[in-house]
Amino acid sequence: MENIKLTFKFSKKIKIVLGSLILFGLIALAYGILNFSSEKVWSALVLNSVNFVTISLGATFFIAIHIITQSGWHVSLQRIPEAISMYLPIGAIILILMIFGINHVYHWTHEIHHDPVISGKEAYLNIPFFVIRLVIYLSVWTLLTLKLRKLSKNSDIDDGLKFYNKSRTYAALFLVFFAISIVIFAWDWLMSIEAHWFSTLFGWYVMAGVIVKSFALIIIVLAILRSLGYFEFITTDNIHDLARYLFSFGIFWMYLWFSQFMLIWYANLPEETFYFVKRVENYKFLFLLNVVLNFAIPFLVLIVRKFRRILWIVTSMAVIVFMGQWVDQYLMIFPGSMKEVQSIGFFDIGLTIGFFGLFLWVVLKSLTKANLLPENHPYLNESFHYKNI
Amino acid sequence: MSEISTREPLIKGNKSLTNITDDVFNPIVARPNKLWFFGLTIAGTAALIGLIAIVLTVWKGIGLWNVNKTIGWGWSITNFVWWVGIGHAGTFISAILLLFRQHWRTSVNRSAEAMTIFAVICAGLFPLIHMGRFLLAFFIFPYPNTRGVWVNFNSPLLWDVFAITTYFLVSLIFWYVGLIPDLGTVRDRMKTKFKKVIYRFLSFGWTGSAKHWQRFEIVSFTLAGLAAPLVLSVHTIVSFDFATSVIPGWHTTIFPPYFVSGAIFSGFAMVLTLLIVARKTMNLQDYITLNHIELMNKIIILTGSIVGVAYLTELFMAWYSSNEYELFTFINRATGPYWWAYWIMMTCNVVSPQLFWFKKLRRSIGFTFFMSILINVGMWFERFVIIVTSLHRDFLPSSWEMYKPSIIEVLIFVGTLGIFFSLFLLFVRFFPVIAMSEVKTTIKNK
Amino acid sequence: MEISGYYDREANLLDAVKKLRENNISIKDVFSPYPVHGLDLAMGLKRSWLPKAAFVGGAIGAISGFGLQAWVFTRAYPINIGGKPFLSVPSFIPVTFECAILFAALSIVLAYLFKSNLGAGADNKIYDERATDDHFVVVLDASNFVHNDAEKIKMKLEETGALDIKYHN
Known part of the structure; x- marks a missing residue:
């Protein structure tokens, strides 16, 4: 293990590439502001802010769940989700800025007194309470994420076991809070866009999407770092396990999607079905594409064991899943916030590319702040030596 | 491996390979103790009483039950869902925990899987009896027939037929595939000729060849991959029985995952009830350690909390939906004539598992045993609350009704408890209760 | 020898x-x-080919499960249930899924027993x-x-x- 790079160097070349991605996003934003309605611009901004903030939250979930279950397989790549989770504070600030555009996306903010159904929900759907909830979960998420990261970093200097045992309390706290807050987050930021609509499963459905997305991003970031010559010590079995996660949680996501859709379709109650009627009729292509990208393609490819062990195949599946989750989020937001049927164009994609550039910048920047391998982690050896059936 | 580890050893007592064989083999040949005979007598009597009640029902008709037009599903479907739920822990342990590489499952998976199979047998009885004409039950399978009709593939009740049948068969196969090597060990140890012949037959000619082991591992793993989504699907489809309807309190999209979680919750409670007794009476404390009990209690907190969050989500959505029927149903559950059932459910399922956050209580065997019973009671009441309270207040107030079970319904339930415990007692007597070969892979001093 | x-x-x-x-x-x-x-x-x-048996079995199960339902409800016995279309794909999914799992599990286990010469009454040589x-x-x-x-x-x-x-x- 002599030639292995244990620290990451954020070279100028990468900075230029990422900087131009961000610039591209800003151009797209300017183009959008000049050409489209404020509803569309704000909807797209909300989509991307929510998307990336939940991805970094999912990365903390990844770390916490592995601490709590005393897993060992992931230790060699643990610094990647840690770095991804470091986007959370910045993402949180961006999400708070979205409050300024809340009128353009969420009809309940101004229609509350004209609409009897919405006014019945006023005790929950009102701007002050919305903001209070937002501040509470963003700050708890950020605090616990930073704490877990700090404990992990400390373990590099000192006794690994001590910090590991300490982190178990925080991981448990995080998981409990995450499980409740992500559901409320989903109601607030995604479900309330269709203020009339309700579905008890929605929160868990969004949670499954968040988990899948963050697995996909971990794989994508790993592949990028591998192509730059880092993380050579990741074994084929590590990749196999990541692929399995992507595969099985993709199925889980599909299961929740189906449960929600089928029950509403089957019972056929008008106060619920209008949500899907809108989406099937006006966005038929995206509606089907959602299932194809998130489930059909990754399922059929990753079911083959050989493919689960090849990084570029796994990575392309991760990219497809990431796009699929983007489409899913698009379908949650745009049909609700916009009266006219929308099409995806330069603006929507460009803005996401810009956000991705910023996201990656933060992730790579935080990678430089710690060793790439948590050398004192009690289960480090295990992640090199286990074999998959 | 020389790494530092904070994990506790999986089994205690520094066992050698032969020790493990001895510990599992001896109860099979030893004369069972009085407790065992006593248990079997009680369970067998209960089963017999249940059988009589079933025969009476088939003979005289469903009129012996107290279900009526408004509450068409009473105890029978409550018990069905309860038993199916209990039948989820075994396959969860052996499939999902295998995929997640939780090696501790090796000590408990065999008995948990057996329990699953017995629970599914008990569950399957109820719809069969409830259909009224027991002997024509095969009508529910789709086959070309002279009546010129086909089954209704749009009906969740038919999906249930497929789900339960598949689940029963796959669990049975999975369990038996795992049993084959251990039955081989029993065969090779057995001294009496007659028993040897029987175990030779049961062990399918197992030799322990490297090629067989290689295939065995890959088959177990693939079966686990198949059984994992199957576990989710079974209780999902059971929940569809309710959720596809438009009855307030039944039609809610959270039902599928919430039912699955509740099923695993109650299943683990039943596993704990059985194993706490079994480890004591069969001297398996070294295999089913305090650590195993603690880990299972952790799964109970997890699934119990998921169930709790689901209850609260339902309540919130009943208000948020602005649907007055939905809201009425939930207020009626908590304050209506069946309020006591609702609050039993809430205390047993949501409040009490939270006590397991304390490590001391998680590792207390007496407390865990008490909790496991409490949770099973709570989960029974959950199904009762869902079924009866949603039905007893119809859309038409003129059909509002009350329901309490007849003695026959109660006896059938008691009977299934008897069948379940009898089968389990027979299982621990004649089969290796611990997956020997799997435990042998986990010990260090080999 | x-x-x-x-x-x-x-x-x-x-x-x-x-x-x-x-x-x-x-x-x-x-x-x-x-x-x-x-x-x-x-x-x-060599690595065993048995998982492929599960895949093939599962595919056959899924196709025949779906095929049966589609055939019954569009050709053999079309009947209006709750105003749903005859070919109501969402409600065919559960049975299709269960058939796929059942066939896959049965195929891999049968293939395993057959290939390994294991089964009720099999009498393989025991060396010790x-x-x-x-x-x-x-x-x-x-x-x-x-x-x-x-x-x-x-x-x-x-x-x-x-x-x-x-x-x-």
Whole structure:
């Protein structure tokens, strides 16, 4: 293990590439502001802010769940989700800025007194309470994420076991809070866009999407770092396990999607079905594409064991899943916030590319702040030596 | 491996390979103790009483039950869902925990899987009896027939037929595939000729060849991959029985995952009830350690909390939906004539598992045993609350009704408890209760 | 004729298998009380094709499950249920899924039993009853050896730490 790079160097070349991605996003934003309605611009901004903030939250979930279950397989790549989770504070600030555009996306903010159904929900759907909830979960998420990261970093200097045992309390706290807050987050930021609509499963459905997305991003970031010559010590079995996660949680996501859709379709109650009627009729292509990208393609490819062990195949599946989750989020937001049927164009994609550039910048920047391998982690050896059936 | 580890050893007592064989083999040949005979007598009597009640029902008709037009599903479907739920822990342990590489499952998976199979047998009885004409039950399978009709593939009740049948068969196969090597060990140890012949037959000619082991591992793993989504699907489809309807309190999209979680919750409670007794009476404390009990209690907190969050989500959505029927149903559950059932459910399922956050209580065997019973009671009441309270207040107030079970319904339930415990007692007597070969892979001093 | 060597430790067994193979002595079979990790690699066993049986079975199950429902509801017995279309795909999914799982599980298990010659009443040769308890057995095919070779093999087995060596006819 002599030639292995244990620290990451954020070279100028990468900075230029990422900087131009961000610039591209800003151009797209300017183009959008000049050409489209404020509803569309704000909807797209909300989509991307929510998307990336939940991805970094999912990365903390990844770390916490592995601490709590005393897993060992992931230790060699643990610094990647840690770095991804470091986007959370910045993402949180961006999400708070979205409050300024809340009128353009969420009809309940101004229609509350004209609409009897919405006014019945006023005790929950009102701007002050919305903001209070937002501040509470963003700050708890950020605090616990930073704490877990700090404990992990400390373990590099000192006794690994001590910090590991300490982190178990925080991981448990995080998981409990995450499980409740992500559901409320989903109601607030995604479900309330269709203020009339309700579905008890929605929160868990969004949670499954968040988990899948963050697995996909971990794989994508790993592949990028591998192509730059880092993380050579990741074994084929590590990749196999990541692929399995992507595969099985993709199925889980599909299961929740189906449960929600089928029950509403089957019972056929008008106060619920209008949500899907809108989406099937006006966005038929995206509606089907959602299932194809998130489930059909990754399922059929990753079911083959050989493919689960090849990084570029796994990575392309991760990219497809990431796009699929983007489409899913698009379908949650745009049909609700916009009266006219929308099409995806330069603006929507460009803005996401810009956000991705910023996201990656933060992730790579935080990678430089710690060793790439948590050398004192009690289960480090295990992640090199286990074999998959 | 020389790494530092904070994990506790999986089994205690520094066992050698032969020790493990001895510990599992001896109860099979030893004369069972009085407790065992006593248990079997009680369970067998209960089963017999249940059988009589079933025969009476088939003979005289469903009129012996107290279900009526408004509450068409009473105890029978409550018990069905309860038993199916209990039948989820075994396959969860052996499939999902295998995929997640939780090696501790090796000590408990065999008995948990057996329990699953017995629970599914008990569950399957109820719809069969409830259909009224027991002997024509095969009508529910789709086959070309002279009546010129086909089954209704749009009906969740038919999906249930497929789900339960598949689940029963796959669990049975999975369990038996795992049993084959251990039955081989029993065969090779057995001294009496007659028993040897029987175990030779049961062990399918197992030799322990490297090629067989290689295939065995890959088959177990693939079966686990198949059984994992199957576990989710079974209780999902059971929940569809309710959720596809438009009855307030039944039609809610959270039902599928919430039912699955509740099923695993109650299943683990039943596993704990059985194993706490079994480890004591069969001297398996070294295999089913305090650590195993603690880990299972952790799964109970997890699934119990998921169930709790689901209850609260339902309540919130009943208000948020602005649907007055939905809201009425939930207020009626908590304050209506069946309020006591609702609050039993809430205390047993949501409040009490939270006590397991304390490590001391998680590792207390007496407390865990008490909790496991409490949770099973709570989960029974959950199904009762869902079924009866949603039905007893119809859309038409003129059909509002009350329901309490007849003695026959109660006896059938008691009977299934008897069948379940009898089968389990027979299982621990004649089969290796611990997956020997799997435990042998986990010990260090080999 | 066959020669079998007995070991009481997993590590010795793996060692012996490697050494024997290095000396170009082909191993007929190895018996162990539990799956020994790395043994398939040491013996040079190929990966099993059994998961493919599950895949094929599952695909057949899914297609026939869906096909049956579609045929029944569009051709054999079309009936209006709750105003749903005859070909109501969402409500066909559960049965399709269950059929896929059932067929996949049955195919892989049947293929496994058939391929391994396991089944009710199967009477495979047992070299030593300790092999399912705590001993590891290496079996060599010695029918082609002349007497001297057999002696040499025996020496080799002893070298690798075999506790016991037996001849079988």
